[in-house]
Amino acid sequence: MGRKTSSEKLLIIRLLVSLIIAVVTILVDQAHAQPSEPPGTLSGTFVVPPSSELAAACHKGFAPLRDEAERRGRLVKAASERKAPRDEACQLIGSFREAELRMIRYVDANSAKCGLQDIATRLKAGRAKTEEMHRRLCAVPGV
DSSP: OOOOOHHHHHHHHHHHHHHHHHHHHHHHHHHHOOOOOOOOSOOOOOOSSSHHHHHHHHHHHHHHHHHHHHHHHHHHHHHHHHOOOHHHHHHHHHHHHHHHHHHHHHHHHHHHHHHHHHHHHHHHOOOOHHHHHHHHHOOOOOO
């Protein structure tokens, strides 16, 4: 395959950033999902802990991590919309990856007591997509 023109490279970067934004949006929407079943029953996203104190503690630990990942995702989106340079986009995506990893670590450590098993699975699937997008966008020399 021949060398890509600068317009082709820019198009690839925009497509990758758009895909990352879509992944971030899906993850944030899933993290915000609230169960509609009574406490202690299975929901589409998680099992509500039986104790309101436990639920509050779980939310208190998870919410700031989710909010930070959401904030960083918005920065990635804004950079994409204003067509930021690749280096800046890579830095922002890297920052999002860090926030996403902190969320995953919290969910892994607290999934049993907080009923976050479904969220853990979804976050890890999203993480794999984020890693692939970061690799494609930021590890390609000459783009």
